[in-house]
Amino acid sequence: MAEYTPLEKIRLQKVEELRAANVEPYPTRAERTHTSAQALAAFEADESQETNVTLAGRIRSMRPKGKLSFAHIEDGDGKIQLFLRVNEMGEERLAFFNKMFDLGDFVEATGTMMRTKAGEATLLVRDFKLLAKSISPLPADKDVTQADGTVVRYASLDDAELRARQRYADLAVNPDVRETFRKRAKLIKSLRAFLDERGFLEVETPILQPLYGGAAARPFTTHHNELEQDMYLRISFELYLKRLLVGNLEKVYEIGRDFRNEGVSFKHNPEFTQLEFYWAYADYLKVMELTEQMVAYAAEQVTGSTKVQFGEHELEFKPPWRRVEMRQGILDVTGVDIAEHATAEALFAAIREKMPKAAPDPKSTRGKLIDFLVGEYLEPTLIQPTFLYNYPRDISPLAKSIPDDALTVERFEGYVAGFELCNAFTELNDPLDQEQRFLEMGRDYEADDEEKHPLDEDYLRAMRYGMPPNGGFGMGVDRLTMILTDKHSIREVLLFPALRKEE
């Protein structure tokens, strides 16, 4: 059971007193006629007319001043001031308001809009009603708008853990947090609109899967009792969405949750939102063009511009983005030409020769060594939106090889602000080649290696019916949200990020 603080006990006492006085502290219905913004707009449109409104919101400040009181309430649109005087309601009623109402209470107020001596558009209250009593005080905060318009906060909830654990309190007292999640919603809506307009069909595929695949990650495992079988939460949508291409759906996409049983960091959460699309008869170059258009469109919808400030960087999303061929990019920053080293051993030796301080894992495959070079030396330089393309085959088991280059596949990743935003390729549609790749992957790892790619026989069966050539794409929606809202931790863009359980 909850233990109440002295403050909470006082408020619980008030609840009792209210009920004793026949005032319901949690009435069923509200009678709001205007939001704060609507009331202000109606009043300011013509101040000579009487504007009568009923507002509802949470009390954020109270300034009782003898026979009159000021208060600010906040609703979904913002704050608005209430002005209560004995002239309108009598001393007893005003005293009741001052005594029984607290910061955090939801209240309804009816009256006429007016302007105070200080010039603030304010509701002169004739009557008021309690809508919901707040028992626990919200984290105290005070913010003051200076003459120059800047807002100074004197005390606020800024403990990162508490803000994430009690997001409801964070949202209640930090309007900018509400704004972040409005932008997130706008982003997802804009991605949908963009793809819908271009004839992509939104679909839903299983989250609970008998076999996981489409990425290299450890899954969350669970168990279906009746079927008596283990099941996995999906780590990607890829293999199910591509099955749909076999079914003659030419353009499909899904926005949803992926689950990966991996480490948590400023850019990783165990569950995260992914956008994937698959596009028949397109290749990775067409996907590249669609990607830059889509992200530029989203940036404009969310922020009003294709120029986005992220930390110290001003990012320009307007197409075309910079394109860097992986071999050339690595050559430029490290002096190592991966094309000259066809085996892991040769490449490892070349890396040690050019960069004695580099410490790649000696057991790495050639692809992992290349990945090491990219992550270590190239990624940090990719600040403006950039497509890095042509990846090593052995770390891309679902991508199609470049004609006449057995070691390289048609794959690109989009980088922004030094981290990976999206991943795409010309999809492998040759069932025999795919089977080989799965088997190769198996050989590259120990039998019990958690990164081992499980062989999905049903996926191969689907592919044998014939899969059209196609381009596929996956993007971390949380990461794009971070970039578009200038937040530097994934926790800031997730309403309820994963946290260790309390106590």
Next chain:
RNA sequence: GGGCGCGUAGCUCAAUGGUAGAGCAGCGGCCUUUUAAGCCGUUUGUUGAGGGUUCGAGCCCCUCCGCGCUCACCA
């Protein structure tokens, strides 16, 4: 998992190893145009938990818990 750092009142934060404090919030008053309202008075702490060193620990040491940053991992 490794390294570094943090944890003090409801909130934001102070406090050389020497009596745990301030502002806001709360509570009791005064106040008919306030907006960090003001003025007078006043309450609140297992200093994250446990152990140790010391005459004496919020402060030093150890263990644990939680969080942050970072490294590793994450095609």
